[in-house]
Amino acid sequence: MARPQPSQNTEREACPCGGLSFEDCCARYLERGDIAPTAEALMRSRYTAFVRQNAPYLLDTWAAHTRPATLDFNDAPQWLGLQVKAHLQRDDTHAEVEFVARFKVGGRAHRLHERSRFERDGDGRWRYIDGDLFD
Ligand SMILES: [Zn+2]
Secondary structure, rough: OOOOOOOOOOOOOOOOOOOOOOOOOHHHOOOOOOOOOOOOHHHHHHHHHHHOHHHHHHHHOOOOOOOOOOOOOOOOOOEEEEEEEEEEEEEEEEEEEEEEEEEEEEEEEEEEEEEEEEOOOOOOOEEEEEEEOOO
C-alpha cells in the first residue's frame, strides 16, 4: 500500500467566522493586511484569528490600553461557530458588536455571549477594547 496522499481538496476552505470562503473573507485582514472597514468586520476577523491561533493579529487589533502583553493558546477551546447579533455604531470612532460564539471544552459545548466595544484609532483601524458578557 502506498502511503496515503495528503488530500487534494480543491474546494475552498470555509471561513471560521461563517463566510463562504476564508480567501474571500477574513484572509484579506489576517493575511493581506487590509483594514477592516467596520467594527463588525474586525470582530469577525478576530474570531477567525482566535480559531487560527494568530496571536500577532489579535494583539495588533487590540486597543493599546487594554491589550495583554502576550497571548497563548494553551487552554484554547475548540471554537464551533460565530453568530453576530447586532452592530451598533455609536459615532465615527466607537462601535459595539454583540455576538454569540459557540465552543467546546472537554467535550462539553458552551456559548460565549458578549457585547464587545471597539474604537477606531488615528490610523483608521478599528481595535477591540473590552466586552460585557451576557448570561
Ligand atoms: Zn471570515
